[in-house]
Amino acid sequence: MAVDRLESLLKDAFPDAEELSVEDRTGGGDHFQVTLAAPSLNGLSLLDQHRRVNAALAAPLSDGTIHELRIKTRGTT
């Protein structure tokens, strides 16, 4: 399942995550909503927070697994 793969990649990249979910928005297995809150995002701009998520998901973004990605991130302070 693509959701599991995405979740595991994000868990590896953000072991400190206090909130982490990957939702298959359409049930089609290629439109995803990532929601993430982690202390390691504290102090980063929204742009840099999203860059960190994009970097963690670079493989599924480039191999066509992810057709659409929505990201909602925040620090924990």
Add this chain to the structure above:
Amino acid sequence: MSELGQKIKDVIDNEPVALFMKGTPQFIMCGNSDRALRALREAGAPVTAVNILADPAIRQELQEVSGWPTIPQVFVKGELVGGADITQELAESGELATLLEQRLGADYRASAEERVVDVLAPAQR
């Protein structure tokens, strides 16, 4: 850098607000491009749009220039603002208007017309 890459970079660097999207503001081909455009319109931004669906090479070159993997992409004065989610979040919090005022000047809304640039067109002499 390829000629196309250079043209993309020129749009990013020279347009006050550049939106790389699927489709055009008149014919939007993707919900995320729609969200980004709506957010920019609400903030009164002068949007210059590039339709990345015109040629697959545009998306490839754009990703190399910006380092951002998804479409749409919004730039203000040469700097990446983000994709649809960030643009929408910034619009909802009011930060987008603040950012536009800071980078384009307080009267940026006066020039808020939309236009489309064709990066595939031959260079003008």
